[in-house]
Amino acid sequence: MASRQRSNPIVVFLAVGLAIGFLSGYLTRPETAEIRLGPISIEVRGDNVARGGGELTSSQVQHIAIVTLIGGIIGLALGFATKSGKIKF
16 A cells, blocks of 8 residues: 655745745846946846836846745745644644
8 A cells, every 4th residue: 555645844835935935026026227338337226116028137136036035934934833843734
């Protein structure tokens, strides 16, 4: 008889946290424009959330990465809390 294997809550919550963090980071990325003319690089940042398509700038990628990392840390913490029995679902 094959026993049913339970999924590891740490891995599940980490994956969910990373996915939610990436999605929220992408949807809340700041409006930024980079202009490069030879060795000169000018970055203009607005106060609004970016709209439409287009290429991601380096500061937008940084924003997405930071929010994804925060989501992963929160997911990892929830996974450890669930595994230790402090949180029940």
